[in-house]
Amino acid sequence: MKNKNILITGGFGLLGSNLYNFLHQKKYNVFILDKKKNFLKKNYLKIKKERVFQGDYLDKKLIKNIILKKKINIIFHTGAVTQVLDALKDPEYTYYNNINGTLNFLNIINKINKKIIFIYSSSDKAYGEVGKKSYREETCLNSTFPYDVSKSCADLICQSYAKTYNLKIGILRCANLYGPGDLNRNRLINGFIISVIKKKIFKIRSSGKLVRDYLYIDDAVNAYYLTMRSLIKSKKNLRIYNVGSKYNMNVFKMIKTISKIINKDNIKIKILNSSKNEILSQKLNYKKICKELNWKQTVNLENGLKKTLSWYKSHINFFKDY
Numbered sequence: 149m150k151n152k153n154i155l156i157t158g159g160f161g162l163l164g165s166n167l168y169n170f171l172h173q174k175k176y177n178v179f180i181l182d183k184k185k186n187f188l189k190k191n192y193l194k195i196k197k198e199r200v201f202q203g204d205y206l207d208k209k210l211i212k213n214i215i216l217k218k219k220i221n222i223i224f225h226t227g228a229v230t231q232v233l234d235a236l237k238d239p240e241y242t243y244y245n246n247i248n249g250t251l252n253f254l255n256i257i258n259k260i261n262k263k264i265i266f267i268y269s270s271s272d273k274a275y276g277e278v279g280k281k282s283y284r285e286e287t288c289l290n291s292t293f294p295y296d297v298s299k300s301c302a303d304l305i306c307q308s309y310a311k312t313y314n315l316k317i318g319i320l321r322c323a324n325l326y327g328p329g330d331l332n333r334n335r336l337i338n339g340f341i342i343s344v345i346k347k348k349i350f351k352i353r354s355s356g357k358l359v360r361d362y363l364y365i366d367d368a369v370n371a372y373y374l375t376m377r378s379l380i381k382s383k384k385n386l387r388i389y390n391v392g393s394k395y396n397m398n399v400f401k402m403i404k405t406i407s408k409i410i411n412k413d414n415i416k417i418k419i420l421n422s423s424k425n426e427i428l429s430q431k432l433n434y435k436k437i438c439k440e441l442n443w444k445q446t447v448n449l450e451n452g453l454k455k456t457l458s459w460y461k462s463h464i465n466f467f468k469d470y
């Protein structure tokens with residue numbers, strides 16, 4: 149199984165970089181495609197230049213060449229516009245990048261080699277608002293806002309290619325992820341940690357009452373790995389899993405939890421209450437992945453936050469302009 153050639157799109161992102169480390173350590177032959185420039189200068193991944201394609205997956209010729217040249221067997225498509233605020237500012241590009249980018253891979257796989265396994269990073273946001281209930285895999289995708297709809301659309305298109313053209317596809321709908329290597333600044337956990345280290349006021353863009361599941365990145369990476377293995381082994385060509393968490397809370401509770409770990413309770417926060425276009429409450433039911441793939445959440449919140457905090461402390465020079 150180790151002789152698999154793997155391509156990770158968005159490999160410089162939170163999920164892609166941690167997935168790269170994990171698979172590389174397991175001796176898979178892994179390549180990254182990401183459009184981010186100058187990442188290799190930071191290079192906390194210690195990835196060799198020849199493993200990186202710095203480019204855009206909207207370029208069909210480029211991705212076809214990579215797949216053929218490197219004889220790719222498995223693609224993890226983690227690349228996307230991921231920031232809710234970026235998506236609200238530029239819905240056109242978000243739809244184009246997140247939907248057409250996914251479609252590019254599916255069409256190329258369908259034409260050149262249907263055996264290539266494609267694992268798509270969907271999201272709990274793809275479900276939209278379901279009130280107080282938790283989402284199950286069969287819950288309808290019923291999103292409203294641009295980032296969320298881009299995820300639902302690409303998710304449905306992946307299902308369509310698996311069911312119509314028999315492609316081998318995995319779809320993972322993860323909770324909010326956190327951990328080392330997240331270079332985004334507008335996410336709750338890392339944004340708060342960076343503000344504390346830099347002694348800045350932390351601005352909460354919502355009312356502070358939005359409820360989310362929080363999952364440490366290593367547990368998400370393991371879910372991707374188990375899904376890949378199950379698609380390699382089994383004849384079933386479509387696997388869809390929620391990857392949730394037992395830690396479900398609102399923004400205020402998360403801030404309180406981190407403050408306790410940092411051992412500071414006088415951290416300045418400002419509530420902007422400016423994000424009206426976001427889902428209010430989310431909770432994933434993740435019994436299916438536990439039962440079928442024997443996946444377990446292994447990192448408790450306190451340990452996950454401590455590891456994250458320690459990474460940001462030692463990499464704070466990445467965030468000079470924060």
Ligand SMILES: NC(=O)c1ccc[n+]([C@@H]2O[C@H](COP(=O)([O-])OP(=O)(O)OC[C@H]3O[C@@H](n4cnc5c(N)ncnc54)[C@H](O)[C@@H]3O)[C@@H](O)[C@H]2O)c1
Nearest residue numbers: 158160161162163182183204205227228230269271324325
């Ligand atoms: N982080 C979370 O909380 C979370 C939760 C559920 C689902 N997801 C999904 O998981 C995936 C990974 O999330 P993340 O947090 O690692 O994101 P991230 O923002 O950290 O990384 C995304 C990467 O994709 C790259 N990218 C974007 N468009 C590209 C293009 N056209 N060509 C090449 N590279 C491109 C970016 O440069 C970036 O490095 C995304 O698809 C996201 O929607 C994330």
